[in-house]
Amino acid sequence: MKVSLVVPCFNEADNLPRLFQEIDAVIAAASLDAEIILIDDGSADRSRELLVERAQQDARYKAVIFRRNYGQTAAMAAGIDHASGDVIIPLDADLQNDPADVPRLLVQIEAGFDVVSGWRKDRKDRWLSRRLPSVLANWLISRVGGVRIHDYGCTLKAYRKSVLDHVRLYGEMHRFIPILAAWAGGKVTEIVVNHRPRTAGTSKYGIGRTFKVLLDLLTVKLLGSYATKPSYFFGFVGMALVALGVVCGLAVVGIKLGDVDWQHTFSLGLLGAFLMLVGMQSVMMGLLAELQVRTYHESQSKPIYLVKETVGLDVAGTPVSLPPHRRVS
Template sequence: MLARQPHPRVSIVAPFYNESDAIRHFFAKVTTVLDELGCTDYEIVCVNDGSKDDTLTQLVETSRRDPHVVVVDLSRNFGKEAALTAGIDEATGDVIIPIDSDLQDPPELIGVMLEQWRAGFDVVLAKRADRSSDGYLKRRTAELFYRVHNRLSDTPIPENVGDYRLMDRMVVDALKLLPERRRFMKGLFAWVGFRSTTIEYVRDRRVAGNTKFSGLKLINFAIEGITSFSTAPLRLTTYAGIVVSLLAFIYAAAVVIRTLVHGIDWPGYSSLIAVVLFLGGVQLISVGIVGEYIGRIYMESKGRPVYLVQRRYGKRRDAEETR
């Protein structure tokens, strides 16, 4: 693998949604790490995803003090995947590093990532070797999601690897070619491929504030991920229909045989109701799965943009806009 330049332009991409309590900690930590690494040519792209608190105000004030900070203010809350897409689209660096603003993913890994990039890797993944900072239920559901997704999908995603990673400009340019609007970024990162390596770390607790992902949002996120990269659920409904039909045929044959032998119908109102309810449940699940895919087709067919930018802030962006 060819070695890269020693001092690339680095773009840090961080989505923000109601993170006013964490902003001060975030910039203090990230800028300290970059300064210690000797990075002089860098930018911190902050995407305000329709925050309701004073997140935008703090970000704008920071951008006025620090010329390295760029703020992209979206017109409303589009969700983390859209905000991450906006930040990646805005980034101008040779390497792009998405990171959460809550500092659960330690910025100290940036130096290790750059070393691996200089060695020739296009993507450097950060894998969570220890997730004890997350709750028990979140850890177990995450394990289940990775297991189910990778079993069903033709594009497996690395287990316990989030958005925190380093990507070469070539990888980001490839991501920009992908046209879908309902974006599951972990899957898109995996789909583009390129030469990658993995480093492990222990995930910390949030420096401030609370997580914005509720249990229901995590479930919807998992469904989004599975349906974005696999049609296996549709095939499973077909298999379920075949199995249920076979069981119904066996049940009907048993009724006929018993009637011929004993001369009476097979009693069992409760069992009949159970079978009817079971079949109804299978049908509703099947309709729901088909509806999920039809919904995705419907949203993609509209052709709406992934996000809308209300305004950009930052000395570098202001200079570019006045040219």
């Protein structure tokens, strides 16, 4: 079983030498058939030079260099696109994920699971800005997605390549892969993994990222429940608003017929008309979305990142959706 380690990297030059040492030690100790896909996400430090140098020195390492910063999800998508292993394991380049946990993840894959999620039970991050938002977000994601795991935000996970073949990543969608896999019939589990404090570099995460995750969660829910029938969702909302508008209208009629002196009658009638108008617009949006479903699915070949160069990778092995890029041998 071949393993592809995917390492997104953004301004982590101080951590990379030790990371390479730890990965090499784990591969040797566990006798893994492994490749390491390194993605430079537009770093401004020496990360790119270190990644290229490593890929040129060790054939197990492959480097993908982005033209600019596209974000962690795009970097992870590039690693998945270029991976040739049967199992794909992403891990952060900041040394907070422990490569020594990789063999433990593989044990669960060999036991028959399709996704093995790492759980940073003893997380070494600030409580207010990192851990508390994470706890709340993970609870909400578990409730909405229906897959009960503790730590969606942990990068260290193991995926069978087959469950990723039809997953299209964008936004912050990489953290929802366990949900997408479960919806497709995959088996998901989690194990406790080691989490270490950051010793070099600066964190790229903040509380603002939580709001982006929540918006992507809404997208996942809508796509999961209404991807092929968007008119159901918009139609339900629209009809509910129209019904409320009708109720307001009937209330106004009743007030007039009963000769009731109520100073807000005009406002109530205006609200009813507004609700009916918005409701009908929602229904029309649903019908338009229904017509766009085919276009939506056919447009998924559009790339979410542009590659500047690759090192140690065959151009023929890259996705057909990617634009031409330079290969460094």
